[in-house]
Amino acid sequence: MHFISLASCVLLASIASATLQIVPGATWTATNTGQHIQAHGAGIIKVGEKWYWIGEDKTNGTAFTNVNCYSSSNLVEWSYEGALLSRTASGDTGPSRVIERPKVVYNKQTSKYVMWMHIDSSNYGEAKIGVATGDSVCGKYTYLGSQRPLGFESRDSGVYVDDDGKGYLLTEDRRNGLRINSLSDDYLSIKNNIYTWREKYESPALIKKNGIYFMFASQLTGWNPNDNYYSTSSSLSGPWSGWKKFADSGSNTYASQTTFILPVGDNFMYMGDRWVSGNLMRSTYVWLPLRIDGQTASMKNAVNWVLDPVTGSMTSGPTENQYEGEAATMSNGARTVSCSSCSGGNSAGYLGGSSAGAVTFVNVQSEATTRTTIRIKHLNGDRSQRYATVIVNGKSQNLAFLPHGGGNPGSSVVHVDLNQGGNVVEIVNSNGGWGPDIDRIMVPQT
Ligand SMILES: *[C@@H]1O[C@H](CO)[C@@H](O)[C@H](O)[C@H]1NC(C)=O
Numbered sequence: 001m002h003f004i005s006l007a008s009c010v011l012l013a014s015i016a017s018a019t020l021q022i023v024p025g026a027t028w029t030a031t032n033t034g035q036h037i038q039a040h041g042a043g044i045i046k047v048g049e050k051w052y053w054i055g056e057d058k059t060n061g062t063a064f065t066n067v068n069c070y071s072s073s074n075l076v077e078w079s080y081e082g083a084l085l086s087r088t089a090s091g092d093t094g095p096s097r098v099i100e101r102p103k104v105v106y107n108k109q110t111s112k113y114v115m116w117m118h119i120d121s122s123n124y125g126e127a128k129i130g131v132a133t134g135d136s137v138c139g140k141y142t143y144l145g146s147q148r149p150l151g152f153e154s155r156d157s158g159v160y161v162d163d164d165g166k167g168y169l170l171t172e173d174r175r176n177g178l179r180i181n182s183l184s185d186d187y188l189s190i191k192n193n194i195y196t197w198r199e200k201y202e203s204p205a206l207i208k209k210n211g212i213y214f215m216f217a218s219q220l221t222g223w224n225p226n227d228n229y230y231s232t233s234s235s236l237s238g239p240w241s242g243w244k245k246f247a248d249s250g251s252n253t254y255a256s257q258t259t260f261i262l263p264v265g266d267n268f269m270y271m272g273d274r275w276v277s278g279n280l281m282r283s284t285y286v287w288l289p290l291r292i293d294g295q296t297a298s299m300k301n302a303v304n305w306v307l308d309p310v311t312g313s314m315t316s317g318p319t320e321n322q323y324e325g326e327a328a329t330m331s332n333g334a335r336t337v338s339c340s341s342c343s344g345g346n347s348a349g350y351l352g353g354s355s356a357g358a359v360t361f362v363n364v365q366s367e368a369t370t371r372t373t374i375r376i377k378h379l380n381g382d383r384s385q386r387y388a389t390v391i392v393n394g395k396s397q398n399l400a401f402l403p404h405g406g407g408n409p410g411s412s413v414v415h416v417d418l419n420q421g422g423n424v425v426e427i428v429n430s431n432g433g434w435g436p437d438i439d440r441i442m443v444p445q446t
Contacts, residue, residue: 019444022305025285029400034398035400036400037078043159050071097121101203103117109186117132144188162208170215195236205259213232216228217230225275228257230297265310269314272285302317325347326347329361331359343439347378351435359428364443366444381406386433387433389428390427392416
């Protein structure tokens with residue numbers, strides 16, 4: 001009896017605390033900007049109880065504009081904090097420059113945050129590594145300069161801090177292979193080469209579990225994804241194993257490129273970029289549970305999944321009900337638009353415009369009163385984002401909808417409070433512009 005009540009208590013706690021979803025490849029709207037998160041080629045660092053997602057702002061394409069920082073306490077709902085570095089009039093951070101894969105680590109000796117990043121000219125001919133420091137994780141950073149590490153070319157890069165506090169730079173040397181170099185105690189200068197793989201891989205990310213180091217990297221196919229690989233060793237200086245695939249062979253790592261592997265609890269989360277080379281701002285984030293077992297890494301794809309940010313438990317997405325846009329109540333000019341790639345062959349269109357067209361889903365069922373994630377399948381045939389306000393039981397949030405790219409409808413996600421029983425979900429654009437067309441909404445049953 002006692003055992004049973006304890007077990008049900010634990011179950012309830014996990015349901016109440018961990019039902020927000022990570023949806024790989026979806027539009028991911030920052031809570032306070034209403035815009036798709038711009039933090040590509042990113043890393044994440046935890047400071048106190050918060051996580052900080054630091055990456056490239058691709059709003060205006062390849063040329064460097066900002067290294068952005070977002071914060072979250074659950075790894076799902078992110079708010080924009082500001083830019084750590086921004087474009088200057090000249091120099092490495094000036095106009096028409098390339099800054100990629102910023103990675104931040106904390107140095108305990110100097111109490112500084114240290115950012116290493118790929119620095120380049122617009123034709124990628126300089127091939128250098130740059131470094132900056134900050135006094136707070138998400139404040140302004142001071143750019144210190146760039147170099148070719150130990151005299152060699154360096155494009156994609158990463159940083160690793162070992163259990164003993166020693167820092168390492170991971171750098172892609174196109175002529176000679178992927179390298180691990182040791183850093184000085186303050187992490188600001190490059191000391192020695194520790195290991196060089198002969199294979200020419202890029203996008204390095206390094207973790208350690210139970211004494212085994214895992215180096216993850218991609219092949220060289222530009223912005224296009226490929227099957228990414230990993231190599232293992234019990235020592236950073238090698239010998240390292242041959243490279244093996246960790247995602248389904250032929251899936252091109254579920255159409256993504258490794259940028260970082262984040263430890264969460266006892267587990268690891270893969271973070272990849274799904275680049276859209278012709279319109280980089282609409283590149284999305286592919287985050288998936290990464291299984292580490294002895295000397296083996298493996299990863300399966302998921303439409304949606306649930307991460308417990310405290311324990312690192314990673315579970316499948318919930319069973320969902322779906323509600324068709326064309327079956328919902330359309331008002332103020334919104335009307336059914338035929339759409340061959342949509343479920344049911346139709347969508348709810350003409351949201352917004354001068355009459356503020358709206359679609360309202362009444363009696364959206366939930367078996368529990370809970371905070372959860374709704375996936376909105378939508379179409380946006382433009383090159384830029386469309387926007388809508390999503391109002392759930394009277395509470396509004398602004399959501400972005402990336403261009404869906406001409407194929408199947410895209411997904412945008414919104415985190416909401418549902419009541420047990422019937423709920424009302426309204427999607428409207430009342431700023432005069434056009435919102436997306438809504439194919440359907442996917443709502444967790446419990
Ligand atoms: C992108 O370009 C537009 C138009 O030049 C400018 O107004 C905007 O500030 C730029 N955004 C970023 C993030 O650089």
